[in-house]
Amino acid sequence: MNETKKFRLAVIPGDGIGKEVVREGLRVLDHLAEESNGRFAFESDFFPWGCEYYLENGSMMDENGVEKLKDYDAIYFGAVGFPGVPDHISLWGLRIAICQGLDQWANIRPVEFLPGIPRRLNHPDVDSLNWVLIRENSEGEYSGVGGRNFSGRGPGKEVAVQSSLFTEHGCERIIRYAFDLARTRKRKKVTSVTKSNAQQYGMVLWDEVFVRVSKDYPDVETDQWLVDAMAAQFVLHPEELEVVVASNLFADILSDLGSALSGSLGIAASANLNPEGRNPSMFESVHGSAPDIAGKGIANPIGTIGSASLMLDHLGLTDESKRLDTAIEDTTRQGVLTRDLGGTYSTVQITDAIIKNLSEVKTKV
Structure with a gap:
């Protein structure tokens, strides 16, 4: 034995x-x-x-x-x-x-629509929906970089700084993980979510890494969305979602939306x-x-x-x-x-x- x-x-x-x-x-x-x-x-x-x-x-x-x-x-x-x-x-x-x-x-x-659960989403084919969020889990908006200062100036004059930290290494490894996962699924597609129109440094770096890494996966379909538009996409066209990769904060929020939609x-x-x-x-x-x-x-x-x-x-x-x-x-x-x-x-x-x-x-x- x-x-x-x-x-x-x-x-x-x-x-x-x-x-x-x-x-x-x-x-x-x-x-x-x-x-x-x-x-x-x-x-x-x-x-x-x-x-x-x-x-x-x-x-x-x-x-x-x-x-x-x-x-x-x-x-x-x-x-x-x-x-x-x-x-x-x-x-x-x-x-x-x-x-x-x-x-x-x-x-x-994962965002999965289990059978027998009352539907929160008005979609013609809810049972076919199944996607997964890949969340960068070590840096980004939850890096813990920042502090509070100047409390000695008196009430109402304290300053708080909360900085997001995006490294090329951190972006690349989570994006590659998403692409590798997509290759194991029936539909090979990765959607990247940022807010690079407003956050012009860290999230532009993310976008650039995503484009560069995607060239190593020519068999995987890609698209890129801003997070506010993606929130609407979760509700209006969830059939377009397969593997969604996003930063620490954005994937955290979007995953709760996905869970609520699934029940x-x-x-x-x-x-x-x-x-x-x-x-x-x-x-x-x-x-x-x-x-x-x-x-x-x-x-x-x-x-x-x-x-x-x-x-x-x-x-x-x-x-x-x-x-x-x-x-x-x-x-x-x-x-x-x-x-x-x-x-x-x-x-x-x-x-x-x-x-x-x-x-x-x-x-x-």
Whole structure:
């Protein structure tokens, strides 16, 4: 018998509903491991980092937290943010600290229209829509360059500077990643999104790199849009979208729009990748900590379970990832939906249904 492949996961449930949905995602992963007959297993170490940790310790994570994560195969993340801790402290102290510290420079956010979910988009062929946003995840508008000064001048006279940082290296690697991904899809197309008419330095550099890199991919169709026009394109002509690559801020905003159009932020998965494999990658749903519904058992776990599917694929468990995607689709098709999607099912009941469908998918295979 072959030796069991063990994957070490660093689990950071975080705040609010993050704790609830991560628990459900781990249930699914453990179920898949049990079904593998010893082929693979997950070993999970939990880290109590988040806003409660901050209120007790004055920091969102251990001082050497990033170093502690480096030896894991992947990071499974819940959500960050809770009343009592300013959002810029919670985000920069945990999620961004991990993404930048581990150089997880490619953020992958699929936009998928699952069956059985009430449509938010008036489109003649919604079921055919499926695109993915590739977000530059290490610099751009979230580079953290800037500061606040002159508070000593008195009330109303302080100055804040927030600078975007675009490097040719950073632009090229995320754009090439988008082109490489496009080559694996049925339609080979990459759309670049900037605001280079108004941001004449960093985003003009991005545009120039995009044009240069595109010449290495003559088999891939391309187009370039300004972000405001692209927001309209998401609504008016989403059938034109396949792989959309954009800066840290713009892809962040557009991915939320895509998730809302497909039904809810609760179903949106994402991956923060270090494609070279020098450091572990991190997998999380797009939604936030939702403190208003935390502890009520009504949070939608699909985004986090979908993120587990992205993690399975990243770890080389491609068949299990495809099975899980199919089980999620079967679940929503059956009308098993949480309240954000117009249903009545609880967080646990959704997961139970996905696990049940996973077993049925295995039987069909």
